[in-house]
Amino acid sequence: MTEKSKFFSKRYKWLFWMIPLAVIYLWSIIGLSFSGIQASAGEVSQSIIYGLFHPDWAYVYDGSGEDLLSLIVQTLAIAFLGTFVSGILSIPFAFWAARGPIHKTLYWRSSSGKFVLVFIRTFPELVLAIMFIKAVGPGSFAGVLAVSIHSIGMLGKLFSEAIENMDLGVEEALVSAGGNKFDVLCLATLPTVMPEFMSFTLYRFEIAVRSASILGMVGAGGIGTPLLFAIQTRSWSRVGIILFGIIIMVTAIDWLSGVLRKKLV
Amino acid sequence: MNEIPKRTIIQKYHVRGILITVILSLLLIFSSIMTGVDWSEFFSNLGQFFALLGRMANPDWQYLNVVVQPIIETIQMALLGTTIGTAVAIPFAFLAARNLVKSLLVRGVTRFVLNLVRTLPDLLLAALFVAIVGIGPTAGVWTLAIFSFGMISKLFYETVETIEKGPIEALRAAGANKIQIIVFAVIPQVINNFISYFLYTFEINVRASTVLGYLGAGGIGVFLQRSLSSFRYDQTAVIIIAILIVVVIIDSLSNTLRERLL
Structure with a gap:
């Protein structure tokens, strides 16, 4: 190949990538049946914006236990309890899925663990919530169970990566000093990975707060139920105040967890 | 003289540890009281849960033919949503980057807006957009566009903030304007990271888009809702397996591409 043609092929390589890309995008645009935007779209978005600027302040607290504040606290409680339980449940899954440095032959063990975690991660949280509603009835307890099982997928993955990247010196020191397996686990492995585990759990708590606020849409407690109801009955000032509540709650929790995580690591 | 190090009272009685506990x-x-946790009820009804799982363990494979089309629709929704979101996010990412925009006001306002957008959960956006544009994949595409806009803009401006100053200064010294600096000094440094983050967001959107239809925003979620409300758990199982396969394929595809890029 001459210098010039080499230059040419290098320079215009991206063009060849453009062709499959264009085909994929065309396929998506043609494939989607854009039903067209309904006629009232402009009107509805106007009323939503109007609602956001004229929130229903009376809903914030009325002492009935069905107001914004108590439902926000309930949402936080679902997220907290769910994340706490899942943080404990994830630890055995993490050890199952972690690829050990010594047992190079035991790949099937960690691979099977990793697959189980992928499966849990992909299993839609909403479906899980509906299944738990069938078991314990509608309410926040179903939400707690859904969060605690679903979070295993992500926490288990993060935990197992923390174990894989762990500093092995402490373990070796304990083994050479005559510690048995239990000693090594309790005195070397767990203390080494604990700060990271806690940091990941806090991070997952942030995500759980978001998902707890929508689990109510299927009846699993929290702020989601009145939100969906308000959207369906088109009471936009109610929607506005709930959106405000969610935004403030999520921002506050993100900030708090950020501060705590900085202290941990 | 060697002295035994003294411990403060707080350390001696483990005040911090006890306080945290x-x-x-x-x-x-x-929170257990708030959420009405009742483990006895949970364990007594666990049979029902496993009966449900048992019905899901016998998937109705015939249903697979019905599922293929909406699954494809889901991927298309995710692709378009991510692309629209990314296109809108890029200018905002530059506006929010510390090393490009010196004005604290512009940066602060941009970051405030981005933070607001990021707090909204995906299903909440879906419920809003179904109310605005009506039931169908259009609502899903808009939802994913807003959702990925919030995520991508943050990932992008954090990348932009890590770039090297040299090329920017060289261009500025040669008399380039802001747009020229961005095109010739910033973009070449970040393009690979941008594509990698785009693929990552696409992965997340494929996962997210599978449930959006539950509220009427198109894709496989519509069928998920239909099968669940008609108690056809064997069909639900097929849908979940199909979602799993698609997610695993998309994940590994995007992982391979990202590894090649970086």
């Missing part, structure tokens, strides 16, 4: 236990008790 007490706070955690109080929070746990409080």
